[in-house]
Amino acid sequence: MWWKNSVVYQIYPRSFADSNGDGIGDLNGITAHLDYLQKLGVDVVWLSPVYQSPNDDNGYDISDYQNIMQEFGTMEEFDRMLAEMHKRGIRLVMDLVVNHTSDEHAWFIESKKSKENPYRDFYIWREGKDGKEPNNWGACFGGSTWEYDRETDMYYLHCFSKKQPDLNWENKAVRNNIYEMMCWWCEKGIDGFRMDVISMISKEQSYPNGEIHGGSSYADFGPFVCNGPRVHEYLQEMNREVLSKYNLLTVGETAGVTIEEAKKYANLDGTELGMVFQFEHVDLTVGEFGKWTDERFCLKDLREVLNKWQTELEGKAWNSLYWSNHDQPRAVSRFGNDGPMYRKLSAKMLATCLHMMKGTPYIYQGEEIGMTNAYFEKIEEYRDIESIHAFEDAMERNIMAEEDMISALKVISRDNARTPMQWNRSRHAGFTTGTPWIGINQNYLQINAEDALQDADSIFYYYQKLIALRKQYNIVVDGIFYGLLEDDDKIYAYERILGNQKLVVGCNFTDKKVDCTLFDNAEEGEELISNYKHHKKGILKPYEARVILFS
Template sequence: MEKAWWKEAVVYQIYPRSFMDSNGDGIGDIKGITSRLDYLQQLGISVIWLSPVYQSPNDDNGYDISDYQAIMTEFGTMEDFDEMLTEAHKRGIRILMDLVVNHTSDEHKWFVESRKKEDNPYHDYYIWRPAKEGNLPPNNWGSVFGGSAWQYDEERQMYYLHLFSKKQPDLNWDNPQVRKEVFDMMNWWCEKGIDGFRMDVISMISKTKEMPDGETHCGKYGDFGKYCIHGPNVHKYLKEMNEKVLSRYDIMTVGETAGVTVEEAQKYAGKDEHELNMVFQFEHVDGGKYGKWTDEPKPLTELKQILSKWQTQLYGKAWNSLFWDNHDQPRVVSRYGNDSKEYREVSAKMLATCLHMMQGTPYIYQGEELGMTNYPFKTPADFHDIESINAYREWCESGSLSHEIFWPCLTFISRDNARTPVQWDDSQSAGFTTGTPWMPVNPNYKEINAKAELQDPQSVFYYYKKLIQLRKEYPVIVYGKYQLLLPDDPDLFVYTRELEKEKLLVVCNFSGKEQSIQLPEEFVNGKCLISNLPGQYDQQQVQLKPYEAFVLYR
């Protein structure tokens, strides 16, 4: 298999608003990130994925960009960014920027001009449609964040498409001038010295010309999926992006591709397709009782089947991205582990073992390396996230579901779980800020924080550090072939990795009960590379404690 630095990397995602505040205004910033680079170097990560730091009105926490070549005032200045980039590179850490080009902010100069009248140079930069009879929207599509995907603009007297917030109008990628503007901007950042892009909802940039009503599942709004996801020209436009930007630099690219299949992923990230290095698929974290909303994790047999499919069917054809957490997902230890005092640490380590021993590039979301947990929300007023606020309004205030039924689902899945400030120490506001944090700190910061974990050799932090180090020492972890064992076991996730003469056995107990496993004979005297509990692995029959995990090598 062809080697590449981005295949061997471990990526750490920073959500700047919640990472570290340097000036006491309660909002994380770029100087705050620079101040914690030594911590990330100690952890051992090699790439930072930086969620958007561009100028933005903050309707969707920075994913609504009004100027791609300026830094959000709350986060600092371009000089602060340049210093962070330099200091990261000094420590051998690369910077991956978040590229948000499916849409802009409605305050971007392109949109301000586009809405004026049809005969200006920007009139076709966005997707405009006339109203239907009765001044109704062009079709029934619903927005990801709730409500209609169309907004009537009084100035232009037409509707514009916004698949997300109404303050996030979708760009018209069919316009060559739009593509040129985007590619010029990307080249500008690459010339500045950044090391790649994570591409937000990149699978949505191409829409069909025809825009009929979508299928309705619940409520009055239709699904835009078949008309806007993996659209007719998406691969053509990404190949053009690769030719005009990506191929000119030694950079890393990963696309957020909701609804992607294995076959489609091979088009985006196939080794000979000349588009992206890898994609994010969401099958293992998607789907619930009510759209995305649920109060329980997927059964382990289903989770294994999904993850194993991606491991085996992309092998040798395209590259995997590995993640449990990100800024759009709840905390994994609360979702697939056990966030009680008794089992939080051991289950956090088990989940890390399961993911980091798979084939692909692992992504760690800030605080995941500490075993941070979901937030104990008490009322709907506790939420900051536009998606969560709108979901509660649509499901509960409309009468579709009672508060009692929907509330556990909302608190279990809400994106706000991932957005509480990083817990640095046990001082006020967890050492995140000297002021009032923009979002409340999880009350368990006294027990769960970086300072305490750095002083404990058995902490979740040092376990992640060891997993990262093992990837550097054993090529089989990065490049080896994957095979699932015990597919029907409802409690154990067991798989092997193999590369030439090297072989690994990975055993993870996802349950809060003791389990028993018969080891394959070839691993009975294998070397234990890592385990989250003291255990005896030199015999064929092994008794596993709750959430125990270990890796054997031969």
């Protein structure tokens, strides 16, 4: 299981690097920056979708699984990128989006034609009830999960946008087509799949009404869709038909996952997936208005979640480790301090905290240089379908003041992660010579890759060192995790044990110096990494992180 020793770097292609000046990142832009990734030391690239798509949800609405979106390039350019990655010892994990397709996919175009069409049952069609939708479920991007089709006088299910109809996994022909497509990509030489909302592929077949909470017009579909009745059966079948035949990294995005479910998805027998993404630590501030809040997390809550996943999966399943991705705000803005005084220190602290845990770490593009939230001031600056729909819904229902909703978007919107990669100080941060598809974060003059590469003390080189430590010390990969200082509201600390070795990790999550006796005998061990050059006995400085190995 090579992926246990690996570090994964996520690329959101639309925002990574534009090679042709159209303002949109592309495959050739990625190929041009592979030396940068090799220098960083990552082993794997997870590439967000590059398949043909109308782009209703930035590529997560796929109209052809075996073609490349024109804006991103050609299949020949994809093949060249893959070959160049492999030349540098970098493997490629593709995004697999098979809970739904685009409504412009050939299967759905056929499915809509008539109730007798051979592709009708590739999707989930239901009769209405009393002139209304089949049930009261609400879609992730607003409105009902059901869209009426006048031609056949029926509704189709879409858990996300109405342009993303859900596939009917109960239909064996659907599953066989998906497995065939996956094998096609594996034969091309890719090295794994990140599986989008894979926990949602099996639905409760009675499609019952759900409970409506918090003044919403619709019910949460989660209890009937997430971790559904046949999901493990389907994934075991996928494993037999595809995954077990290739040497792949597989990670499932598993909305609503519990520890017990995760032990099934990512069991060490390898009958389903290699690991899953859980969301408890990034959902800590979910409240009355769902994710839309500018509240900050509490360290005790964060520790409780992360420690639980570390300890309860020990010996039973493998963890994935992440602070941010294309659906989450920037790590240093959310969990650290993105002000000029502490941005570098807190970014390094967060990196230390995550990379010394047990599991496979994921770095989201720009995280390694400490990119921050965009803090857009106006709704017109946003491009994300989820953010725009949430804003419109809040205004329409008058449940939040406009300034409060903008404040929440600044903190939590997915677009914070989607502003273009900041390469240098040139116009548009070196991302494009054209007009970027979304605004550039205006701090690119202070935060960019070129400057980071010229600064020996940069966040980039700190990440490089963390990645190297994973290769050098087995305890980082295999050591058993034990939480320390579990009642502390300022310090996150833990140890890893392997044989007679002990790794002690301490991270100050505040901008104040705090008392800490964890490292009073540090001279008896080996300091593997720290974000301060000099230490003071009995305290941790603001955002200080230390890792000591005792043998």
